[in-house]
Amino acid sequence: EVQLLESGGGLVQPGGSLRLSCAASGFTFGTYDMSWVRQAPGKGLEWVASIGWSGVNKHYADSVKGQFTISRDNSKNTLYLQMNSLRAEDTAVYYCAKHWADWGQGTLVTVSS
């Protein structure tokens, strides 16, 4: 059974940083492209970033380019999202997804003073 477990969310002040993790199990992690998708409270889904199976190819939404960094460690079956210079508009539930059939339960990031 595929499992994706996000962690690392929480309350952070504007300008702060957080690193989200997504621990994967139940499939061969190193052979799948992965993504982060977020959903602000009461809003729709917004794609954030994707990374190819090898970690070489990365794509970012314009809204987070230069601010967020996606990475992966295939030896640890883990996907990451480093988020810097956080703003109130980054407040959202962040989901990791295994393209595109499986999603984690999400982790809430709240940016507030």
Next chain:
Amino acid sequence: QSVLTQPPSASGTPGQRVTIACSGSNSNIGSNIVNWYQQLPGTAPKLLIYNNNQRPSGVPDRFSGSKSGTSASLAISGLQSEDEADYYCATWDGSLNGHVFGTGTKVTVL
């Protein structure tokens, strides 16, 4: 603002057929496959349709997808109360060089 436009809401009585449209452009729907997701209240999205019209294992055949030109649609036949959810289309956009989601449609069973 999303580049994929969906109606904000749709509704029907139990047993009826509901259709949700997803309008895009040549750089997204017009040249890439479309997926559809169902999001029940308080839960993560679930893949409902992939590759325009394919159903993952376990998805009832009441759900069907289609694509024509720069638009796609999701049909729910034999509407049931458990179908009350938000539905999103999604695809790759070659101009944006990224994935895009539709604006979302809330389906209500009357």
